[in-house]
Amino acid sequence: MKHSFLDKYSEQDSLVHRLDPRTKFIISLLFILAVALTSPVMWPVFSIYFILMIILILISRVPVLYILKRSLVIIPFVVLMAISIPFVKEGEVIGSYNIWIWQVSLTHSGLQLLWNILAKAWLSILCLILLTATTRMTDLLAALERLHMPRVMVMILSFMYRYIFVLVDEVMRMKQARDSRNFGGRRLWQLRTLGNMAGTLFIRSYERGERVYAAMLARGYDGRCCTLNRLSLKPTDIYGGLGFGIVILAAFLFNFIG
Amino acid sequence: MRIKNLSFAYPDGRQALTDVSLHIGRGESVALIGPNGAGKSTLLLHLNGILHTDGRVEVLSRKISEKSLGEIRRKIGIVFQNPDDQLFSATVFDDVAFGPINLGYAEAKVRQAVTRALDRVGMAGYEARSPHHLSLGEKKRIAIATILSMDPEVMVMDEPTSNLDPAGKWLLIELLQGLSITKIIATHDLDLARALCQRVVVLDKGRIVADGAADLILADMPLLAAHGLARAAI
Numbered sequence: 368m369k370h371s372f373l374d375k376y377s378e379q380d381s382l383v384h385r386l387d388p389r390t391k392f393i394i395s396l397l398f399i400l401a402v403a404l405t406s407p408v409m410w411p412v413f414s415i416y417f418i419l420m421i422i423l424i425l426i427s428r429v430p431v432l433y434i435l436k437r438s439l440v441i442i443p444f445v446v447l448m449a450i451s452i453p454f455v456k457e458g459e460v461i462g463s464y465n466i467w468i469w470q471v472s473l474t475h476s477g478l479q480l481l482w483n484i485l486a487k488a489w490l491s492i493l494c495l496i497l498l499t500a501t502t503r504m505t506d507l508l509a510a511l512e513r514l515h516m517p518r519v520m521v522m523i524l525s526f527m528y529r530y531i532f533v534l535v536d537e538v539m540r541m542k543q544a545r546d547s548r549n550f551g552g553r554r555l556w557q558l559r560t561l562g563n564m565a566g567t568l569f570i571r572s573y574e575r576g577e578r579v580y581a582a583m584l585a586r587g588y589d590g591r592c593c594t595l596n597r598l599s600l601k602p603t604d605i606y607g608g609l610g611f612g613i614v615i616l617a618a619f620l621f622n623f624i625g
Numbered sequence: 626m627r628i629k630n631l632s633f634a635y636p637d638g639r640q641a642l643t644d645v646s647l648h649i650g651r652g653e654s655v656a657l658i659g660p661n662g663a664g665k666s667t668l669l670l671h672l673n674g675i676l677h678t679d680g681r682v683e684v685l686s687r688k689i690s691e692k693s694l695g696e697i698r699r700k701i702g703i704v705f706q707n708p709d710d711q712l713f714s715a716t717v718f719d720d721v722a723f724g725p726i727n728l729g730y731a732e733a734k735v736r737q738a739v740t741r742a743l744d745r746v747g748m749a750g751y752e753a754r755s756p757h758h759l760s761l762g763e764k765k766r767i768a769i770a771t772i773l774s775m776d777p778e779v780m781v782m783d784e785p786t787s788n789l790d791p792a793g794k795w796l797l798i799e800l801l802q803g804l805s806i807t808k809i810i811a812t813h814d815l816d817l818a819r820a821l822c823q824r825v826v827v828l829d830k831g832r833i834v835a836d837g838a839a840d841l842i843l844a845d846m847p848l849l850a851a852h853g854l855a856r857a858a859i
Contacts, residue, residue: 505715505755525715532757533709578710581675585703586775587695587727595722595732 376429377503382607383427384501387600388510390608395498397612399491401619407483413490415618420493429500434493441492442485449484453477504528509598530575537568626672626779626809627683633667633676641667643831649809651778656818656839657811659828660853665811666706668828669781672809673701685778699728702772706783708756708764717743717759717767718752724775742774743767746800762793766800779807786814813854819843827852 377384383391398416405412424434456477463472499507508528512521541564550560626649633642641664649655657665670676674689674697685700687693702724705711714720721742725735743749746766756764765785772780785801786794798820801808812818818825818839825842827835829852835842842848849855 505719505753508715526713528715529713529755529757530709575710578705578707579713581670582703582705582711582713583723584675585673585698585705586724586771587698588723589695589727595719595726595735 376433376500379428379501381426381428381501382603383423383497385603386607387598387604388502388506389514389598389600390604391498391502392507392510392514394608394611394615395494398494398615401615402487402490402494404622405487405619406622407479409622412618412621413486415621416490416615419614419618420490420497424493424497427497427501429497434496434500437496438489438492441488445485445488449481452481452484456480506598513598526579530572533575534568534572537571538564541567626685626807628671629681629683631668631671631681633671635667641831642671645828645831645833647826647833647836649807652805652807653824654808654822655810656822656825657809657828658813658815658818658825658854659811660813663828663852664831665828666783667831669703669783669809669811672779672781673698673703675703699724699775700778702775702777702780704768704772704780704782704785706787708761708768711768711771712756712764715755716752717748717754717756720756720767721752721770721774724771728775738774738776739770742770745773745804746770762789762796765789765797769800773804777806779809780804781809781811783811784814785810786812786817815843815849815854827854829853 398419402413402416405416424431453473454471454477456474460472461475461478463470502510505528508521508525511524512518545560545564550557626647628645628647631642631645632640634640645664645668657668659665667676671682672684674682674694682689684697687697689697712720714723718739721739722735725738730738739752740749743751746769748763748766748770751759751763751767756767759767769780769782769785782801786797789797794814794817798817801821808821810817810821822839825835825837825839826833827842827848834852835845835848846855850857
């Protein structure tokens with residue numbers, strides 16, 4: 368079975384692609400930090416961040432539509448978490464509604480906060496999508512390791528990347544097997560079947576984990592292993608990194624000037 | 626390699642091996658055949674101490690113990706049945722390099738070992754690929770390379786040809802014929818046993834029921850039929 372690649376535009380070539388993954392990772396982190404710490408009322412600063420993202424996306428030559436489409440994934444999560452804010456936050460009331468027995472009022476500052484959270488989340492996810500779209504997953508993992516992220520975390524990420532498709536295959540096969548036996552019937556029965564499938568998948572994954580560990584032991588794994596370094600910082604990485612860093616920092620400093 | 630009266634039961638009480646004794650000399654190619662659930666895979670896991678053995682398994686005239694474990698695992702490479710279990714890294718290079726890095730090789734030596742191992746299985750140039758985008762035949766070759774990169778003296782394989790199409794199976798058999806190294810192969814693929822091994826050991830219900838020259842045992846139809854390796858006699 369064939370899957371879409373998680374990092375399907377990462378094999379292209381552009382200035383952004385060529386940057387060392389470590390530089391890209393640190394810049395992304397810096398960008399997200401700056402976005403998160405920017406005051407909610409500073410709309411000009413947010414537009415600078417946005418323009419910066421657009422420029423980077425254009426340079427990277429990753430299709431804009433692809434990035435926008437993927438970025439929409441974040442919206443439901445954020446909305447789910449933040450939807451109550453306009454109703455809870457105190458301030459100038461701009462609307463009041465009666466829903467059944469409750470009276471609900473909407474405040475101006477609450478609404479502003481909701482927009483702000485949405486904007487921040489969206490900008491951050493744009494940045495992360497660009498990072499993962501222009502960097503091979505394996506390079507990103509290597510970068511994390513070189514940046515001294517705890518090895519266990521890097522290994523967990525690496526295993527996740529390696530086995531997610533194996534698991535998807537497993538689920539697809541289970542679904543095919545289920546559907547070929549005329550899956551249907553009452554809702555409760557369907558739920559039970561789904562529960563059983565989830566349980567089976569969990570047990571199979573657990574057992575696979577045991578087998579993988581045996582394969583690691585068989586090749587002398589003793590908990591210390593690592594991969595070889597294949598990354599090297601080039602002058603462009605340092606200048607590029609510094610350049611973007613300064614731009615982000617400058618945009619961030621608007622906070623205090625305004 | 627010498628195994629003396631080895632018995633093993635899984636934690637759930639199922640007896641997997643009963644009183645197995647086996648001696649395998651240097652340079653031999655031995656097929657371990659038997660029906661499903663005969664204990665073949667369990668026996669293989671004892672050969673490099675993944676399952677514990679209380680000193681009943683001796684490898685290269687050393688008992689397997691905590692102290693000798695590292696060296697024994699270098700000298701005995703196990704190729705597991707499912708390459709998706711064996712190949713757990715994000716790239717082929719990392720996977721083939723995993724063993725050599727664990728052995729503490731210097732970087733240049735690791736790279737050399739990886740290149741050589743991939744060359745020997747005919748997969749040079751696949752270093753940067755991700756295992757999940759490879760075909761099963763390719764994965765099986767890479768799995769063998771992950772063992773060869775450690776330069777083992779014994780190669781242990783569990784069902785190397787399972788799920789391969791006939792052409793792929795014969796390609797793999799030819800590849801294995803080209804590797805001069807002690808081989809222990811658990812399988813129920815009799816073509817493979819015939820093509821690769823001079824000696825065949827039949828295992829059923831955790832016991833060794835026959836041990837002898839390949840052409841004799843593989844021609845003994847009543848024996849094979851009695852142990853689920855040929856069509857049952859009617």
